[in-house]
Amino acid sequence: MKPFRRKPKLLIIVLFQNLLDEEPYYARNPAPPLPGLLLAGMTPPLVDVEVLHEMVRPIDYLTDADFIALSFMDYCAPHAYEVAARFRAKGRIVVAGGKYITNFPERAQRHFDSILVGEAQGVWPRMVEDMVEGCLRPRYVADPEASLDDIPPPRYDLAEKVFSTPIVTEATRGCPHSCTFCQLNIDPVTYRMRPVADVIRDLCSTEGLPYHKRKFAMLLDNNLGGDMAYAKSLLREIAALKLWGLGVQCSIECLRDEEFVRLLQQARCRMAFLGMESLNDRSLESVKKRQNRVEEYRELFARLHSVGILTFTGLMFALDEDDSAYYESLPERLEEVNPAVILSSIAIPIVGTPLYWKTLAEGRIRDHELSHYEGDHLVFEHPTLTREDVFTAYREVNRRFFSWSAIARRWWRIVRSQRRNASLVSVFFRILIMSGIYFKLSVFQRQHATERVLQKGKGKEERRVFSAAAM
């Protein structure tokens, strides 16, 4: 390949659609995922860059881009291969990276002109140079101990305008816990932290964005609280930025630390994503989520709500110790525990995780089609429950939790619980921001419940159950 005579263009595509989808599915997620914007930030100015998030717009196969870079989750790998083949047939150079490629480079290699194994910082600029020079190698392997210092800020200016919270970044990588379903435990690495000053610089690299978008940010760490001293020093610095709203992700046991919660509040945190996963202690134990204690949920969630921080919690179905009695009581127990919003899914034995190897060794994996590993399929046989038991409970919880009346009831309960520990104007402003985030998140998750779980109004009722039963 000859060197370019004009400045070439790179299109970074963050995939989202599943091969299973009969129609495109677009999500009303307020924030973009981090990888595309981060990669764009690390790209040297040898190329023009565009970022396309498939969650909000379709792939432009007529693009004038010379190079295509794909980022995707495991379940999107079959889709990624299809997209790569279409672009390569048009003579474009297609490269890919991410966790799936890193864990399974041999499976992915032949589908792309080049792959990046490991973390992009330190490797990606060289890869872009080689692309432009026409001497791209088939594989680039990052140093697993590569420093997290001086990673350039994500290119928020390249996020689609539909994202109301384009400022997303991360402060840490990894997690000290051993949950057996977690992708981080395929090949665990040490918990690492970025310099606080770098994170603050990211949150301030907002030139060109409208004022209101500069006032909201998300820290998309796997677990911000993996090192409490670090998390607290970061939150103190963020408080000085006087954001209107901050979102974080952390493990539930962090909330036992009252100083951490106070610092979240001072940093104007308005939403915390928490890995609740189950209201069944035996199910939590079955996946080694030992840091969670079900009897604490209600109090910890209420503590956050009272200072204006919404709880957005993961909830998994079909964990090995789930049983019919648990599912029957689940809707009422969710009412008691009162998470503001749930992100529900069927348990996924992600290939390579300890949960996957255990389920495989027990001969219970029934479906190896990767595009089914997205959380709305049951790909393994449960020890005691039938598929119908699992899907009935999954649908029932989604139906009840995301009814408009339940959404309104939870909102009112959270508003009434607000601590009046500041001026009336501050409390009013806090409630206003929190309510906006609450309804955005609730509508987003209701969309998932309606279109993916309940399949209402599309003539696809029961499709998930039938397709699962046919496995």
Ligand code: SF4
């Ligand atoms: S706490 Fe969360 S991030 Fe950490 S191992 Fe468990 S699931 Fe993964």
